[in-house]
Amino acid sequence: MNFLEERIARDGVVKEGNVLKVDSFLNHQMDINLFDQMGEEFARRFAKKNINKILTIEASGIGIACVVARHFNVPVVFAKKAKSINIDGEVYVAEVESFTHKNKNQVIVSKSFLTENDHVLIIDDFLANGCALQGLISIVNQAGGTVEGIGIAIEKGFQVGGQMIRNLGYQLESLAIVDGMDAATGEVRFRN
Amino acid sequence: MNFLEERIARDGVVKEGNVLKVDSFLNHQMDINLFDQMGEEFARRFAKKNINKILTIEASGIGIACVVARHFNVPVVFAKKAKSINIDGEVYVAEVESFTHKNKNQVIVSKSFLTENDHVLIIDDFLANGCALQGLISIVNQAGGTVEGIGIAIEKGFQVGGQMIRNLGYQLESLAIVDGMDAATGEVRFRN
Numbered sequence: 001m002n003f004l005e006e007r008i009a010r011d012g013v014v015k016e017g018n019v020l021k022v023d024s025f026l027n028h029q030m031d032i033n034l035f036d037q038m039g040e041e042f043a044r045r046f047a048k049k050n051i052n053k054i055l056t057i058e059a060s061g062i063g064i065a066c067v068v069a070r071h072f073n074v075p076v077v078f079a080k081k082a083k084s085i086n087i088d089g090e091v092y093v094a095e096v097e098s099f100t101h102k103n104k105n106q107v108i109v110s111k112s113f114l115t116e117n118d119h120v121l122i123i124d125d126f127l128a129n130g131c132a133l134q135g136l137i138s139i140v141n142q143a144g145g146t147v148e149g150i151g152i153a154i155e156k157g158f159q160v161g162g163q164m165i166r167n168l169g170y171q172l173e174s175l176a177i178v179d180g181m182d183a184a185t186g187e188v189r190f191r192n
Numbered sequence: 193m194n195f196l197e198e199r200i201a202r203d204g205v206v207k208e209g210n211v212l213k214v215d216s217f218l219n220h221q222m223d224i225n226l227f228d229q230m231g232e233e234f235a236r237r238f239a240k241k242n243i244n245k246i247l248t249i250e251a252s253g254i255g256i257a258c259v260v261a262r263h264f265n266v267p268v269v270f271a272k273k274a275k276s277i278n279i280d281g282e283v284y285v286a287e288v289e290s291f292t293h294k295n296k297n298q299v300i301v302s303k304s305f306l307t308e309n310d311h312v313l314i315i316d317d318f319l320a321n322g323c324a325l326q327g328l329i330s331i332v333n334q335a336g337g338t339v340e341g342i343g344i345a346i347e348k349g350f351q352v353g354g355q356m357i358r359n360l361g362y363q364l365e366s367l368a369i370v371d372g373m374d375a376a377t378g379e380v381r382f383r384n
Contacts, residue, residue: 023302023304023305024304024305025267028269028270028272028301028302028305029267029268029269029302029304029305030258030261030267030268030269030270031267032258032261032262032265032266032267032268033265035258036262058250058251059250059251059254059270059272062251062254062255062258063254063255063257063258063268063270065255066222066224066227066254066255066258066259067258067259067262069222069224070224070228070259073224073225074224075217075221075222075223075224076221076222076224076255077220077221077222078220078222078251078255080220080251109220110215110220110221112215112216112221113215113216113220113221
């Protein structure tokens, strides 16, 4: 087990319905030293890529992205979630439909902060069905930029998002891939 | 002018209605080196305080808080905004009413992550009327913790929030206090 898997095994809480609660260190209370280790590891895995910007999405991606960004010495842009807004032509918009909830959400980034010159690393805390991630990729494509890679803290390996993104040819690096969990025993099974 | 005031003077955009846009470096695209300088300055200003946790609020406070936290070597908790939720007894809730919009919003933190042992530094990007900040202080008080200080990037000095918080006796440190701005000339006037 790597450092993040160890932390999940120790402090993650498994709930019924394949829910993994990591809010004591990842997405409500945030362990900045852990985020720093994640940054170090992403820097190692994406060492061959020439990255000049990190893109993430509010809210729980922002903290990780900002600490990771120090290891790449690049700025971070965070996409905003909106139910539905009046588009004024100055923003890129991706409309993403949730597989699970069937509702549509918009993901928005100002055109000022993504261009065809950007080589983007996308960072997020969780990857499950990948709806938010599809929106972020769509926005980089709208800008004419390049997705150099995708760094995720925890991937739910039993949901479709990760496979779909890898099928599309992106370098997707998830620091912990959860292949199963058991709410009765609290056990989390990681992919080797 | 200090480093943040210089950056605002250079890259901030003044719009009609006392709107100061700083989304190229503070709250949409985020300059992590600038956040690091802010962390260094807050560490200097709060050097006498014994701080073991940083509290902020989604979304745009999170990035600053996480980078600042490295200078204090403490975890960050971010409060969530909600329109209205069913309270399950496991969260602290502050109901804050906006002076300007007259709508009510809830600010929520899990009871697991704030206790009477916590000595809290509150961090946020903007302070204007101070509604969000009042909610954060209320939540620390509900937990029985101590607000050791409040660190703000940009305070709108011509709105009531900062004065109110100082009147209450808190150590409030705003790195840039804007006393006025002019949309016609683009000029921003800082407090000495």
